[in-house]
Amino acid sequence: MRDRSPKEKPRALVTGASRGIGAAIAVSLARAGYPVIVQYRSNDDAAQAVKESIEKEGGRAELSRFDVADAERASAAMAKLLEGAPIGVLVNNAGVTADAPFPAMDLAQWQTVTRTTLDGFYNVTQPLVMPMVRARWGRIVNIASVSGVIGNRGQVNYSAAKAGLIGATKALAQEMAKRNVTVNAVAPGPVETDMFQGALAQGTPLDEVLKHIPMRRIGKPDDVAAIVAFLCSDAAGYITGQVIGVNGGMC
Numbered sequence: 001m002r003d004r005s006p007k008e009k010p011r012a013l014v015t016g017a018s019r020g021i022g023a024a025i026a027v028s029l030a031r032a033g034y035p036v037i038v039q040y041r042s043n044d045d046a047a048q049a050v051k052e053s054i055e056k057e058g059g060r061a062e063l064s065r066f067d068v069a070d071a072e073r074a075s076a077a078m079a080k081l082l083e084g085a086p087i088g089v090l091v092n093n094a095g096v097t098a099d100a101p102f103p104a105m106d107l108a109q110w111q112t113v114t115r116t117t118l119d120g121f122y123n124v125t126q127p128l129v130m131p132m133v134r135a136r137w138g139r140i141v142n143i144a145s146v147s148g149v150i151g152n153r154g155q156v157n158y159s160a161a162k163a164g165l166i167g168a169t170k171a172l173a174q175e176m177a178k179r180n181v182t183v184n185a186v187a188p189g190p191v192e193t194d195m196f197q198g199a200l201a202q203g204t205p206l207d208e209v210l211k212h213i214p215m216r217r218i219g220k221p222d223d224v225a226a227i228v229a230f231l232c233s234d235a236a237g238y239i240t241g242q243v244i245g246v247n248g249g250m251c
């Protein structure tokens with residue numbers, strides 16, 4: 001099926017889009033002709049830089065600042081966004097880490113991660129589902145992680161949250177399929193982002209990470225953005241409920 005022309009395309013909301021994978025996804029979707037909503041929690045300068053990068057290439061972008069884990073503020077922000085042009089594409093990318101061995105993990109570390117990933121998914125996705133149903137077209141892509149597929153030491157909270165996101169993906173895909181709304185997950189392996197650099201700074205040996213990646217390199221944000229852009233296109237209309245690894249062969 002031919003992709004709809006830029007003037008026909010609905011807006012695309014990308015959460016956690018001020019840097020890293022989210023920023024790359026926002027730029028990629030803008031290049032595909034979607035007007036992009038760059039959602040972020042706090043870094044005004046980084047979000048503005050993403051917006052300017054999109055506009056420099058002739059794309060359209062707007063900013064939306066709120067914490068996806070904060071139900072009240074997220075609800076208000078989503079209501080305001082829904083007053084504008086239709087939102088037909090959603091990429092749930094916002095996420096945080098708070099790594100620790102499970103016996104030493106405190107409740108705050110557990111809740112910070114699970115609330116951002118799982119509550120954040122609900123807070124942003126639920127208001128958009130019925131508008132997509134009424135439009136009989138929509139694309140929802142959830143950014144999971146290889147940690148949610150195979151687990152990772154020191155990340156019981158993160159692995160649990162991302163595994164939960166995968167379960168939500170599969171269930172929602174079944175609910176939405178008849179309405180031409182696809183729901184998929186992308187599960188990256190290690191990617192060159194501030195989050196990954198933070199893990200290295202805390203003592204994770206790069207050589208040890210590379211041993212587990214058959215391609216022997218760390219992924220780039222654009223590696224993830226490319227598959228997300230495809231899943232958001234009309235060409236991916238018969239793909240739903242899937243978890244696609246972007247991990248250099250990790251299994």
